[in-house]
Amino acid sequence: MTNDRGQKEGGSDGAANHLCCLSSIVHRHVSGRLVIATHNPGKLAEMRELLAPYGIDAISAGELSLKEPEETGMTFAANARIKAQAAANSTGQPAFADDSGLAVDALDGAPGIYSARWAGPDKNFSRAMETIEQNLFERGAGTPQQRKAHFVSALCVAWPDGHLEEFEACVDGTLVWPPRGDNGFGYDPMFLPDGQTRTFGEMGSEEKHGLPPRGKGLSHRARAFLKLAEACLDRP
Ligand code: ITT
Numbered sequence: 001m002t003n004d005r006g007q008k009e010g011g012s013d014g015a016a017n018h019l020c021c022l023s024s025i026v027h028r029h030v031s032g033r034l035v036i037a038t039h040n041p042g043k044l045a046e047m048r049e050l051l052a053p054y055g056i057d058a059i060s061a062g063e064l065s066l067k068e069p070e071e072t073g074m075t076f077a078a079n080a081r082i083k084a085q086a087a088a089n090s091t092g093q094p095a096f097a098d099d100s101g102l103a104v105d106a107l108d109g110a111p112g113i114y115s116a117r118w119a120g121p122d123k124n125f126s127r128a129m130e131t132i133e134q135n136l137f138e139r140g141a142g143t144p145q146q147r148k149a150h151f152v153s154a155l156c157v158a159w160p161d162g163h164l165e166e167f168e169a170c171v172d173g174t175l176v177w178p179p180r181g182d183n184g185f186g187y188d189p190m191f192l193p194d195g196q197t198r199t200f201g202e203m204g205s206e207e208k209h210g211l212p213p214r215g216k217g218l219s220h221r222a223r224a225f226l227k228l229a230e231a232c233l234d235r236p
Contacts, residue, residue, distance in 0.1 A: 032057060
C-alpha cells in the first residue's frame, strides 16, 4: 500500500515495513530557491525571517503573481499541501506553504481552519477578534481557564516531482480581552501564550518566534519551522 506521499505503508511483508521506516526518515534537503506560497503579508514576513539564516533564496507568491488556490482541505496539513503543491506545479520550483489558525476550546476548535475567513473579505481581524469574544461571552466563558486556545501551524514544502515534506506544531495559550499590542498580525493581540506575560501582539517577532539559542521555539510557526529546519535545512 502507498500513502499519498508515494511512500510504502502497512502490509505484513518485513522488507516492505523496513522500506516504510526508511522512507519516513529520509528527508529531502531544501536549498537554493524556494517559493513562499502565501498571500498573507504577516505570514510572509515571518516565513522570510525564519528562513533568513539558512541562505535560502526566498521569492513570494505575490512577486510571482501566483493565483491563490482554493483551500478545500479539512485539516491544516491538507490545506498547506494544497497551497505548496499549487505553487510548485505552477512555477516548477520547490514551494513552501503554511496553513495555520486559532482553535478555541470553548468554541469546539473554531475558527480553526476557517481563521482567515472569520475576518471576512476585507481581512478585518479586529472584527474577527470581536466575533470570537462575542461567541465566548454567549457561552459564558469568562475565566482564563474557560478561554484556553491554541495556534496551529502546518508547514509543507512541495517539489514539482511530487515529493513532500510536512511538519506541524502548536502553542497553547489564553485569550485576553481587550486585545493588547499592535505587533504581529491576525489574532496576535488577543493571544497570551502559556507562561508569558505579554500577548503575541505585544511581542517583537524575535520574542514571538523564541528561537534558539535563547529559546526552544515559542510560536506555532517557529516550532513547526524548527522541525523542518532539523530535517531539511543546513545549519545556519
Ligand atoms: P495564505 O493562505 O495565503 O497563506 P491566509 O491568511 O489565508 O494566507 P490561512 O488560510 O493559513 O492563511 O489562515 C490563517 C489565519 O489564521 C491567518 O489569516 C491569521 O489570521 C491566523 N493566524 C495564523 N497564524 C497566526 C499568527 O502567528 N498570529 C496571528 N494570527 C495567525
